[in-house]
Amino acid sequence: MIATDLHALTGAYALHALHDDERAAFEHHLASCDACGQEVAEFTATVGRLALASTVRTRPAMREQVLERITMVRQVPPGAAVLERVRRGGRGGRALGRWALAACVAAAAAFGGTAVWQYERAQGAVDRAAQAERHAEDVAGVLAAPDARSRSVKVAGGAGTLVVSASRDRAVFAVSRMAPPPGGKVYQLWFADGGKMRSAGLMDPGRSSQAVLMQGAVDGASGIGVTVEPAGGSKQPTSAPIALLSVPA
Structure with a gap:
């Protein structure tokens, strides 16, 4: 149901709290009401300042801990189970063993490349997260400054x-x-x-x-x-x- 006094909806509009029919009616009203437009802009800025000023800073050691754990956690190399079965197979498995061993070496080399790629991706993600955190802190610092x-x-x-x-x-x-x-x-x-x-x-x-x-x-x-x-x-x-x-x- 649409409120009769559209001037009273400025705060709810800034908070995106209106139903579709209310929002449509208010936006139609907003196009010709400078007073409501000014109120919406001020409410929007206030909402942004309150939200960003409450940013919680992560612990400084988090980045180092993430990077350290990346280097410690390993996946099982492809072909490891096959190699173990060949090792236990005795003479009958020697011919197969040579092929399996070669396959495992190739798989291990591929795994090594994959591990490096995964590490680089993780490093990039950590760097982007740290950059985003610094940006959020800078924005929040301006919005929450006493002289803003x-x-x-x-x-x-x-x-x-x-x-x-x-x-x-x-x-x-x-x-x-x-x-x-x-x-x-x-x-x-x-x-x-x-x-x-x-x-x-x-x-x-x-x-x-x-x-x-x-x-x-x-x-x-x-x-x-x-x-x-x-x-x-x-x-x-x-x-x-x-x-x-x-x-x-």
């Missing part, structure tokens, strides 16, 4: 909020329900420095809601912009900004 200031804007059909911490000299751009970029394109963030645009990184084209730690220092920037660029980004903007907002004081 925010400013909101509508962007690509969704709501965007810029959060800046002067003490950390970093900025986070959080978006919710942002339309995907055209095929082969990506959203790129920029700092405006004295009339020049400085790249601040790319947004993930596959995510409609995300919090991006902008690359580079905020100091000296008067505002930020969002443009649509070719995949991989551009050194300078190649399209008109789809969103512009000043850096909150």
Whole structure:
């Protein structure tokens, strides 16, 4: 059942807590109500700050423990059972034994290559996890900073909020329900420095809601912009900004 007062649904909408009929009615209302749009953007930023600020840091020794266990845990090499049966088979199995032994040696060599490949994959996964953890901590640090200031804007059909911490000299751009970029394109963030645009990184084209730690220092920037660029980004903007907002004081 659709609520009669659509203005009261801003918080539930930001939390994705509306039923399909309520969400459709509210989004239709949102298109023509600036007050609700502002509230949704502010609620969205608040939800992001609360969620990311509660990130739990893993123990520093976890990475070393994972890498150590990878080197200690082994699988049974292919052909090991066959080799044992041949060893017990006596003279009648000598001819077969030579072939089986050769097969086992080849299998062991293949297993060795597989083990190296598995180790490298595990190492890459650990490194990616550590990088993601550091990124989450940096984002949470900006959002939870005592001096964090925010400013909101509508962007690509969704709501965007810029959060800046002067003490950390970093900025986070959080978006919710942002339309995907055209095929082969990506959203790129920029700092405006004295009339020049400085790249601040790319947004993930596959995510409609995300919090991006902008690359580079905020100091000296008067505002930020969002443009649509070719995949991989551009050194300078190649399209008109789809969103512009000043850096909150």
